[in-house]
Amino acid sequence: MNIQTVMVIGAGQMGSGIAQVCAQAGYHVVLNDMKQEFFERGIASITKNLTRDVEKGRKTAQQKEEILSRITMSLSIEDASKVDIIIEAAVENMEVKQSIFQQLDRIAPEHAILATNTSSLPITEIAAVTNRPEKVIGMHFMNPVPVMQLVEIIRGLATADEVYETVATMTKQLGKTGVEVNDFPGFISNRILLPMINEAIYALYEGVATKEAIDDVMKMGMNHPMGPLTLADFIGLDTCLSIMEILHEGLGDSKYRPCPLLRKYVAAGWLGKKSGRGFYVYE
Known part of the structure; x- marks a missing residue:
């Protein structure tokens, strides 16, 4: 065609x-x-x-x-x-x-x-x-x-x-x-990426490290161009939550459960860069 x-x-x-x-x-x-x-x-x-x-x-x-x-x-x-x-x-x-x-x-x-x-x-x-x-x-x-x-x-x-x-x-x-x-929930990109971001949010939620430290570990230790919390802000925390919910519902595994902190930020309207505030504050 x-x-x-x-x-x-x-x-x-x-x-x-x-x-x-x-x-x-x-x-x-x-x-x-x-x-x-x-x-x-x-x-x-x-x-x-x-x-x-x-x-x-x-x-x-x-x-x-x-x-x-x-x-x-x-x-x-x-x-x-x-x-x-x-x-x-x-x-x-x-x-x-x-x-x-x-x-x-x-x-x-x-x-x-x-x-x-x-x-x-x-x-x-x-x-x-x-x-x-x-x-x-x-x-x-x-x-x-x-x-x-x-x-x-x-x-x-x-x-x-x-x-x-x-x-x-x-x-x-x-x-x-x-x-x-x-055709599976999240396809490949988001099935791998979003659980990683969600786990980074859990690490912050549990007090394992600061947001800056979590992002630095992934940038300098894993050679990622952007830390997972910065990336979440860039994607939009509402979008991240939506994808995690689709993964959780579609695959039925508790490992895809969205972090409560992610839910709290979305409920507060802290959606990331597009709203001016997420894990970081944007001018």
Whole structure:
């Protein structure tokens, strides 16, 4: 299948990043969100990234303008009627995603692939609300999308081989490395990463060491670029909690129980960098 037009649903941090890399690869991109201000915020983020590339000599000013010209605004999901693949990057909530996929199943052309950028929710369960489960697949991009090379390509129970191959080829054209993963809670990335972060939070909760010491051990002792508590703040503590709950519920093992301190911080609205305070305080 030849993909020419990509629709990205959600113009937030992940969606705008996905739109950028698709436009850079030469695809025509329809960037969809509910309000024009959300779209404009997403375009501003893309423009900022591209401007930085121009300043550092990685792109020319002309290339920047060509990339931006390949992105068009959409404020209606009905625009999915003229695309080849849709990559959904909406909020990490099963009911929201199922609602979107039910609409896409009705609107999108018969040949269109329906992909989700979910970081942990079951692809099979999302696909089950459509009449084309064989065309539903996970494309889990890493954050920040323009920088990170990995894409987890997750097969649902019914995902067709042809759909997987099409998405794997597209991933290469985006300049990314695709890794095939089967549909289990948290996939690979978050099944390994989030329990490590959760254990770091437990170490803080139990008074084993200060937050600075915990992060320093993992940075200087394990060569991680960022300590687990700083990383949790960057991801968002609400997102961390959500993924841990999905792992705990989906796998039924007590080792995935979210730390009470994580729950307390989320309840307090201390969500990390985006709220100005998490394990650390941000200006």
